[in-house]
Amino acid sequence: MSVRGIGVDLRCRCIETESRRMAKLIQSVELFPPSAHCKDTEIIATLKGTGQQICLDTTAPWVKKVIEKILAK
Amino acid sequence: MSVRGIGVDLRCRCIETESRRMAKLIQSVELFPPSAHCKDTEIIATLKGTGQQICLDTTAPWVKKVIEKILAK
Numbered sequence: 001m002s003v004r005g006i007g008v009d010l011r012c013r014c015i016e017t018e019s020r021r022m023a024k025l026i027q028s029v030e031l032f033p034p035s036a037h038c039k040d041t042e043i044i045a046t047l048k049g050t051g052q053q054i055c056l057d058t059t060a061p062w063v064k065k066v067i068e069k070i071l072a073k
Numbered sequence: 074m075s076v077r078g079i080g081v082d083l084r085c086r087c088i089e090t091e092s093r094r095m096a097k098l099i100q101s102v103e104l105f106p107p108s109a110h111c112k113d114t115e116i117i118a119t120l121k122g123t124g125q126q127i128c129l130d131t132t133a134p135w136v137k138k139v140i141e142k143i144l145a146k
Contacts, residue, residue, distance in 0.1 A: 030103040041146040
């Protein structure tokens with residue numbers, strides 16, 4: 001797992017990020033701006049079917065595209 | 074409340090959306106693309122402090138700006 005437990009927000013949620021493209025598997029995306037508890041922006045995707053949560057690479061162009069596509073709908 | 078209970082995703086989550094600007098109150102933002110259960114894109118913000126969840130107006134320019142700002146960090 002690359003996401004810490006829910007409710008823990010006194011440190012960064014993501015331990016590692018997934019850079020492989022998985023746009024079609026994504027059910028929803030959650031964005032966390034930097035905060036007092038974590039200096040990084042974090043993007044966590046929930047996958048279709050399994051509901052698995054995956055941290056996405058915030059610098060990957062496909063990740064930005066996925067979000068822009070959702071916003072354009 | 075403008076958000077249905079968590080776990081209910083057989084229909085749209087948002088009953089009504091907030092169009093007032095509240096960028097500074099936002100702790101995180103969750104994006105739900107259209108699905109078999111809801112034809113609308115839904116954007117749900119979690120507010121700082123209270124953790125209250127608010128559905129945002131997906132067509133409001135300030136909402137897109139908030140998301141773009143998070144992505145740019």
